[in-house]
Amino acid sequence: MNEHKDGFVPQTLLEKLAKEGHEEAKQTLIKMEEIKEKKREMTSTAENMITPEQNSRKANREVYDSQNTSQQKYKLVRKEEYPPVSDENVNFAYDYGGKTRDYYLSKLNRNSIDDKGMDLIFNVHFSERMNNAYWDGSQMQFGDGDGELFTNFTKGSDVIAHELSHGVTQYLNGLEYFxxxxxxxxxxxxxxxxxxxxxxxxxxxxxxxxxxxxxxxxxxxxxxxxxxxxxxxxxxxxxxxxxxxxxxxxxxxxxxxxxxxxxxxxxxxxxxxxxxxxxxxxxxxxxxxxxxxxxxxxxxxxxxxxxxxxxxxxxxxxxxxxxxxxxxxxxxxxxxxxxxxxxx
Missing domain, CATH: 1.10.390.10 (Neutral Protease Domain 2)
Structure with missing residues (x-):
């Protein structure tokens, strides 16, 4: 599996911001290194993430609240066909994730990330004041930002579509990340x-x-x-x-x-x-x-x-x-x- 190895905000940009005295950029760099290490430990083949019954069904959305920890699937707060909640981060992930799924299906005739109805997993409030979002090979993580350099990363529809599309590339042609x-x-x-x-x-x-x-x-x-x-x-x-x-x-x-x-x-x-x-x-x-x-x-x-x-x-x-x-x-x-x- 050739997963996306960087976040939505490039490491080089975070490094430049850190040199300018932005402490939260420095802290995000440290967190991203910890995340990369966890990803190396958890690497598994993409094929193992799909069950046979997923081949023709529509992808479901699941949004989890990490509650500012680095835990994935920490607390399920919204799933398919559930109504909006009071947390706008959750609703942004759910809505924009659905629109991205719909774009792929209606415009490109692709059924989710793997073209087999793979569920879309979003982890919001990931880590603490993290200035980034990323696809890890199987699901997506979104930081809240520090409120100064960056705000809630789920607020950008292009952010969500961008990270989800790293998953699509993973399944399409696995373009080497170099x-x-x-x-x-x-x-x-x-x-x-x-x-x-x-x-x-x-x-x-x-x-x-x-x-x-x-x-x-x-x-x-x-x-x-x-x-x-x-x-x-x-x-x-x-x-x-x-x-x-x-x-x-x-x-x-x-x-x-x-x-x-x-x-x-x-x-x-x-x-x-x-x-x-x-x-x-x-x-x-x-x-x-x-x-x-x-x-x-x-x-x-x-x-x-x-x-x-x-x-x-x-x-x-x-x-x-x-x-x-x-x-x-x-x-x-x-x-x-x-x-x-x-x-x-």
């Missing part, structure tokens, strides 16, 4: 996160803000969001995302720059969405991601582009996306410095 394949892993979660946020808000590519994490940043966070898919590198004072391959950063940290270099395919996804609509772009990306012969675990940006380009051609021929989809894909990736080897 270098370009790791950046593609992060990129897919950002793309789905933005698509789901637009779905919930009734927005289009033209009316969306294309910001990632803007709904969970606090008053002392030095910027408006964690990332911008429209304008990589502009979301906050530490944002060093490039938007073109000429500025690609081969970094010694952040697993080779997975959160940094994801800005390049993020920009391409934004451009394609502007050309043919976000839902059509997402359909192309998802269809490419699920084809393991096209996008393997160690896929590069170029290989991903070729897969997306071919998928756009196929879906266009099938009448599932617009006729100009492949041309839009080619032009978008060319604009971000990828795709010189492919011609129409």
């Amino acid at each position: 270098g370009q394949s790791g950046a593609l892993n992060e990129h897919f979660s950002d793309a789905i996160g933005s698509a789901v946020k637009q779905f919930i808000k009734g927005q289009t590519a033209e009316t969306a803000d294309w910001l990632i994490g803007n709904e969970i940043v606090g008053p002392k966070f030095p910027g408006k969001a964690l990332r911008s898919m429209k304008e990589p590198g502009t979301a906050n004072s530490f944002d060093d995302q490039p938007s073109n391959m000429k500025d690609y950063k081969d970094l010694p940290n952040d697993n080779g720059g997975v959160h940094t270099n994801s800005g390049i395919p993020n920009k391409a996804f934004f451009l394609v969405s502007m050309g043919i609509g976000t839902d059509q772009a997402t359909l192309i990306w998802y269809a490419a991601w699920r084809n393991k012969t096209l996008i393997k675990k160690t896929a590069t940006f170029q290989e991903a582009f070729e897969a997306i380009f071919k998928t756009a051609q196929d879906l266009s021929n099938e009448g599932k996306v617009t006729k100009n989809a492949a041309e839009v894909v080619k032009n978008a990736f060319r604009e971000v410095g990828i795709g010189s080897l492919v011609t129409v």
Whole structure:
């Protein structure tokens, strides 16, 4: 199992915030290291998490209150078809988790994380004042934030969709979390996160803000969001995302720059969405991601582009996306410095 190995807030960003004197960022770094150690101890194969009877049923949601401990499934506070509770964190997780599930099913014909009706497990109020959220290979954890740098992480629909989509990638192609394949892993979660946020808000590519994490940043966070898919590198004072391959950063940290270099395919996804609509772009990306012969675990940006380009051609021929989809894909990736080897 190649689970997502970092939280929604990159370790490198937390380190920069800690150097600026934000004690809660430092404490979150310590907690994340403890969490990573627990994850290594609890690693199990993804196949063992599924029972045969789950194959065709709809995924259920279960929301647990960790009560500021690091315990998973500590206290069940809401489950499928139960009414809202007084805790908005619980309701956000339940509602946005359901909307993400519904987006995958209605737009992409995918039945939950594993495509077999896998239940969605959310742990809210996880740890104490933790400035992060993450997928651990089987379920999701959400911190409350410290109220200064970050607020409740369940408040961001793109946060929930992002972390859930790391699980989808785990089952689709298991993109290795390093270098370009790791950046593609992060990129897919950002793309789905933005698509789901637009779905919930009734927005289009033209009316969306294309910001990632803007709904969970606090008053002392030095910027408006964690990332911008429209304008990589502009979301906050530490944002060093490039938007073109000429500025690609081969970094010694952040697993080779997975959160940094994801800005390049993020920009391409934004451009394609502007050309043919976000839902059509997402359909192309998802269809490419699920084809393991096209996008393997160690896929590069170029290989991903070729897969997306071919998928756009196929879906266009099938009448599932617009006729100009492949041309839009080619032009978008060319604009971000990828795709010189492919011609129409």
